[in-house]
Amino acid sequence: MSFLRASSPHAHAANNTANVMQTVLLATLPGLLALTVFFGPGSIINILLALVFCLAGEALVLRLRKRPLGFYLRDYSAAVTAVLLGLALPPYCPWWVVLVASVSAIVIAKQLYGGMGYNPFNPAMVGYVVVLISFPLQMSQWPSPAPLLESLPSISASLSQVFTGQGLDAYTSATALDIVKQNNSQLISQVYADSDLIRSGSLAGAGWEWVNLGFLMGGLYLLYKKVFTWHAPVAMLASLSLFALLGYDSGSSQSGGSLSLHLFSGATMLGAFFIITDPVSSAVSNKGRLIFGAAVGALVYLIRVLGNYPDAVAFAVLLMNFAAPFIDYYTVPRSYGHAKPRKATEKQEP
Amino acid sequence: MSQLIYPLRGGVHPPENKQQSLQSPLRRLAIPRELVFPLAQHIGAPAKAVVEIGDRVLAGQMIAEPNGPFSAAIHASTSGTVSAIEARPIPHASGLWGDCIVVAADGKDESIDFEGCENPFGLDHEALIEKIRHAGIAGMGGAGFPSAVKLNPPPNSNIDTLIINGTECEPYITADDVLMQERSEDIIRGCTLLAHILNSPDRILIGVEDNKPKAIAALEQSLLKLAAEDLPGIDRVQVVSFPTKYPSGGEKQLIQILTGKEVPSGGLPAHIGIVVQNVGTTVAIWEAIKHGKPLIERITTVVGESLKEQGNAIVKLGSPSQFVLEQFGFQEKSCARLIAGGPMMGFSLPDSRAPIVKTSNCLLVPSHQEMPDPAPAQACIRCGHCAQACPAGLLPQQLYWYAQAKEHDRLLAHNLMDCIECGACSFVCPSSIPLVQYYRASKGEIRQAEIEKEKSDRSRQRFEFRQKRIERAEAEKEAKRLARKKAAEAAKAKAAANAGTAKTAPAADPVAAAMARVQAQQSDPAEQLAKLERAVNNARNRLNSAEEKWQQAEGDQKAKLESRFKQAQLRLQDAESKLHDFKQQSAGENPATSNPATTNPASAKPTAPLNIDSDDPIERAKAKAQQRLSMSPLEKAENNLSSLNDRLKKAQEKAGEADDDKRAAMEAAVEKLKQKKAALEKEIDELKAQAPLKENTATAESPIDPDSIEDPIERAKAKAMQRLNMSPAEKLQNSLQALQTRLAKAEEKAATADEDKRPAMQAAVEKLQEKIKTVEQEIAEFKAQQEPAKPAESTNESSGVPLDAASAAIEKAKAKAAAQAQMSDSEKHAAQIESLQQRIQKAQQRLDKAIEEGNDNVDAFRLGLEKLQAKLKELESE
Structure with a gap:
């Protein structure tokens, strides 16, 4: 009898890509919960819309590329992109914004580059940046958090807002990052005292701090599950903290804002644990991921304080996606039996 | 004193699955009817068989000797008869068959007398190494490195640590675990002996993973017990346990765990003063030296859910896997694959006839549920789990990327060659990518590319050298040519000076031009000779191949090929005759320097033993034709001439005898023949004139007066030779004379002839007169040319x-x-x-x-x- 011929190893761990993706989806739940509690059902609507558009887009392109649909759709990678996109977009944004973002993310940023594993840029961030630049009005309308509202929007009103643009009245307000950015001459303490939003929160504004804490929790869970290593998130948060401390300037009118504001508002935690940890578009080695994360943190602070946009995670991540292969070349780890690490571009002397 | 443990980079924790084979006690397997001993069971040169088919062998008898220093002997594991030495399935990753000695067991299990040694510690290093070599011991952990080589480290390496590897980190395998439990004392004794061989290193560490508490306990107990005995170096022996993690049992990884040192890339453990031996090898060495027992059996784990019982067994080397599995109730249908070794690094065997060899620590036969077929590979998402698992500190995801792109430079820069193929990366890969397979393939490609590069470098060098050689030869030739030209010019100038007149119209001087051409041709006889020899060789090759084809062919083809063969034969003869002529010519020209062999016509025509005198007329004709074909035109013409002479004689005889009626016709025929003869003679003359011969050879060549020769053919030949040696003018004069004599004769004949014949005779006379005229004219022309100035x-x-x-x-x-x-x-x-x-x-x-x-x-x-x-x-x- 002839037996199956297979290459070693014959044993295989029970994990697979779908498991990894499911774990990531699970880890977004605390953040989504916080978003829903403080901003209403807008994010859930976003996510559902994005799921529909992303999976449809993925299926369409797979069909065009004559790839097996089930095999690729079941890896949950499109779902992860959709959920991250839904979380990043402002709640109650028009449905077509979600559509444009989804198509940009899945069809252009992912499938046109070769599908899963081949995209040089984080698809969710590409989608986000496309609509951020294309539709600045819609993208800057963040709803007020629950503590500043009499009641959260109802589901029917929310759906009407998303699909017709009417249904909610005066639901938006400036975010904490907007407030600090628009500061002209006041001391930071005065700015904080003047803002209802920041005054009613304890770290970085009502609602926002809880959203970030939710994503931090999810991130810690993923670390515990060893979905990714600590290097990139820790480096990003550390470098952001460092810049925030250096730029705090004792809370003067020129200050860039406090440390807690930078860590717990905007998309900081979502970016640190769910965006820059995307393995496909980040650096590969531990050292590389440290550099990658630290650079993202620095860029986030610089763009937030010096740039035109109040938040900057998407831009910072995309910029560093460009640099990831370059970082990889110079951060090959030292191998067993070698005195020094080598460069990836090194040529073997014959 | 407890040994410090250093952390292992990377590593994985696959399910251990070690309990299955530890449930039943160690057993000894029966003797199979047939045992198969592969000649290559170790790394290095395959052993050389020293028995022949039909020889009776005993257990422990050497049946194959080490072939060189990097090899190991092979011994029969039971008594029986050598039934075959042939290719059989062997346990090798390639799945290829290999040369094996097959022994048909007689069931008596008779053994040779083992020569033990009372005090192994009294023997010196060389003697001990020789004994180990003789006992055919090779690493029993899996790699099969000849132990004698490992225990004989490079002279400049100062071995300070001996590590005995009892890690057994592969899942399922418990052979070493059982061995450590059963033979702990021999392990301790063996490692002290190894220390003795290695000139007493400072530390002797027995490394065992902490998932084998029984083995650790047994070793420590034996260590305590033997410490009481006077065993040299036992005080330096330590049993070290460390956390279970795959692949801590890899030689490099174990060294890192126990010493914190890393074996340099491409180096040996001996370079950092460390030697590692497997526990099984240690016991085998002890047995070989103390008891004189060569390596003929080992403990093998037989495990997997397609067996009725699982466990460890002492197996005679050479037992077919099928036999071993059957002893454990093998259910072939439920078997997913047959693996030699563990699930991480073992290789699958396509054939269960492959025997147990020195390195067979495990036979794993999992069921389909236990080891499902590998899932289809998904795209790499560069999650980096593999990099976290890699014990060698590589970036498997990048290696995979570059392996797919076949970027060898990048692969080497990422230290692909330091990959130990442990399989940890593939084990953890969520996309089920067979990473190790990619690395193996890439390593093979790189090695192949290196070999090819070396090859092409060599041929490039060869080519360059050849170019240079040719250039040099050309330059030399050119220099010679220039020198000749100069000399010729000088001579010309001299001649011109002598003549005192300006030479004119060299184009109008065909004789001189022809002479010059001939001179030029003759200028390099060696070259011409080589050319002719080449032609002969080519013709001979063609003949051989044609003959071969002819003999192989059938039917119509055969006839066709026969003609082709004959053609080739003729061509060969032609070429040979040309060569022969040339050699004769050059011998004539330059008898002092020419090779005597070349002047031998027999050697020049070695393949033409033609039987002209044969009885068969067809044969004779063929032979003659071949002979003729093999001649130079000159020879041919001469031949024709002689045959014409014959015919002429005959015709004249006939004409004399014939009736009057016929006589006229006969006479006409005679005349015709004569004409032909004359034409031929002329042809011969021309041919000879063409033949480039120097005048000075004329006297040397033909000292015989042609007229004094009796035989007409000989005479003709002699005349021809003589003519050959004449200057053209002389020749013409000669032929003129001949014609004049013939004319005289003809006139005489015409006068005496009958009335009938007279007109014919008259015509002949007229013809001869015409000929004479033309010859005379020729002479005149020639003379005119001779005085062109x-x-x-x-x-x-x-x-x-x-x-x-x-x-x-x-x-x-x-x-x-x-x-x-x-x-x-x-x-x-x-x-x-x-x-x-x-x-x-x-x-x-x-x-x-x-x-x-x-x-x-x-x-x-x-x-x-x-x-x-x-x-x-x-x-x-x-």
Whole structure:
């Protein structure tokens, strides 16, 4: 009898890509919960819309590329992109914004580059940046958090807002990052005292701090599950903290804002644990991921304080996606039996 | 004192699955009917069989000896008869078959007497190494590195640590675990002996993973017990346990765990003062030296859910896997794959006949549920789990990327060659990518590319050297050519100076040109010879291949091929005869320097043992034809001539005997033959004239007077030879004479002939007269050519040297010569004087005219005039 011929190893761990993706989806739940509690059902609507558009887009392109649909759709990678996109977009944004973002993310940023594993840029961030630049009005309308509202929007009103643009009245307000950015001459303490939003929160504004804490929790869970290593998130948060401390300037009118504001508002935690940890578009080695994360943190602070946009995670991540292969070349780890690490571009002397 | 443990980078925790095989006690397996001993069971050169088919062998008898220092002996594991030495399935990752000695067991299990040794510690290093080598011991952990080589480290390495590897990190396998439990004392004794061989290193560490508490306990107990005995070095032995993690049992990884040192890339543990031996090897060495028992059996784990019972067994080396599995209730249908070794690094065997060898620590036969078929690979998402798992600190995801792209430079820069193929990366890969398979393939490609590069480098060098050689040869040739040209020019200049006149119209001098050509051809006889030899060789090759094809072919093809074969034969003969001729010529020209063998016609025509005297007329004809074909044209012509002579004789005889009626016809035939003969003779003459021979050989070559030879053929030949050696003018004169004699004869005959025949005779006479005329004309022409300078002078009137004028002058000269040829000597003389006088007159007029006109050619004209006058004087004095 002839037996199956297979290459070693014959044993295989029970994990697979779908498991990894499911774990990531699970880890977004605390953040989504916080978003829903403080901003209403807008994010859930976003996510559902994005799921529909992303999976449809993925299926369409797979069909065009004559790839097996089930095999690729079941890896949950499109779902992860959709959920991250839904979380990043402002709640109650028009449905077509979600559509444009989804198509940009899945069809252009992912499938046109070769599908899963081949995209040089984080698809969710590409989608986000496309609509951020294309539709600045819609993208800057963040709803007020629950503590500043009499009641959260109802589901029917929310759906009407998303699909017709009417249904909610005066639901938006400036975010904490907007407030600090628009500061002209006041001391930071005065700015904080003047803002209802920041005054009613304890770290970085009502609602926002809880959203970030939710994503931090999810991130810690993923670390515990060893979905990714600590290097990139820790480096990003550390470098952001460092810049925030250096730029705090004792809370003067020129200050860039406090440390807690930078860590717990905007998309900081979502970016640190769910965006820059995307393995496909980040650096590969531990050292590389440290550099990658630290650079993202620095860029986030610089763009937030010096740039035109109040938040900057998407831009910072995309910029560093460009640099990831370059970082990889110079951060090959030292191998067993070698005195020094080598460069990836090194040529073997014959 | 407890040993410090260093952390292992990377690593994974696959399910251990070690309990299954530890449930039943160690058992000894029966002797199979047939045992198979692969000659290559170790790393290095395969052993060399020292038995023959039919030999009876005993257990422990060496059946194959080590082939060189990097090899190991092989011993029969039971008594029986060698039934075959042939290729059989062997346990190898390639799945290929290999040479094996097959022993049919007789079931008696008779053994040779093992020569033990009372005090192994009393033996010196060399003796111990030799004993280990003789016992055929190779690493039993899986790699099969010959132990004698490992225990004989490079002389400059100072071994300070001996590590005994009892890690057994692979899941499922418990062979070493059982061995450590059963033979712990021998392990302790063995490792002290190894320390003795290695010149007593400072530390002897027995490394065991902490998932084998029984083994650790047994070892520590034995260590305590033996410490009481006087075992040298036992105080330096330590049993070290460390956390279970795959692949801590890899040699490099174990060294890192126990010493914190890393074996340099591409180096050996001995380079950092460490030697590692497997526990099984340690016991085998102890047995081999203490008891004289070679390596003929080992403990193998037989495990997997397609067995009714699982466990460990002492198996005779050479037992077929199928036999071993059957002893454990093998259910083939439920078996997913047959793996030699563990699930991480073991290789699948396509054939269960492959035997147990020195390195077989495990036979794993999982069920389909236990080890499902590998899932289809998904795209790499660069999650980096593999990099976290890699114990060698590589970036498997990048290696995978570059392996797919076949970027060898990048692979090498990412240290692909440091990959130990442990499989940890593939184990953790969420996309089920068979990473190790990619690395193995890439390593193979890189090695292949290196070999190819070396090859191409070599051939490039060869090519460059050849180019240089050719250039050098060309340069030398060119230099020689230039030297020759210079010499020729110098000679010409000299000749011109001597002649004092300007040479004109070399194009109008065909004889000189032809001579020059011949000279040029002859200038390099070696080259010509080589060319001819090449031709002969080519023809012979073609003949051989044609013959081969002919013999292989059938039917129509055969006839076709036969003709082709014959053609090739003829061509060969032709080429050989040409070569032969050339050799003879060159021998004639240069008898002193030519190889005596080349002048031997027998050696020149070795493949033509032609049987002309054969009885079979067809054969004879064929032979003759072949002979003829093999001749040079000259020979052929001569041959024809001789046969014509024969025929002529016969015809004349017949004509004499015939009736009157027929006689006329006969006579005509005779005449015809004669004509033919004449034509042939002429042809021969021409051929000989073509044959480039120097005049000085003429006397040397033909000292015989052709007329004195009796045999007409010989005479003809001799004449031909003689003619060959003549100058063209002489030849012409000769043929003229011959024709004249023939004419005389013919006239005589015509006079005496009957009335009937007379017209024919008359015609023949007329023909002969015509011939004589043409020959005479030829002679005249030739003579005219011989004196080209004279007529050329008449063209000096214009400085342009018009070719037409020159040829006209030649024609004139020819005509004159023809006229001269008809005259008697005194007449000729007179005519010459007359013509000279005329020319002198003309020259005088020309000179006068030139002086009047102040022509540049005055000097030349004067010179010519003086010459002519000198000639006239000469003639007149005669």
